[in-house]
Amino acid sequence: MLRLLAVSLFLECQNLTQVASQLKVARRSVNTWVSDYLSKGLVSLLNLKKT
Known part of the structure; x- marks a missing residue:
């Protein structure tokens, strides 16, 4: 899941711009x-419904 990967990368490098660039989002x-x-914790990233 892209959201989990983004958070993981953020926690590693602490740079939102680099994460966004790497994931192309x-x-x-x-x-x-x-x-x-x-x-809100991990649960906030697991919402699979699109609104």
Whole structure:
């Protein structure tokens, strides 16, 4: 899952821009995923439904 990978990479390097570039996604998406993870935990990344 891309969100889990993004958080994992962030925790390794602490740089949202590098993570976004490596995964070829918007930095804002990475920021949202990391923020959700830090505030709500792993469960926040496992929501598989698209809204």
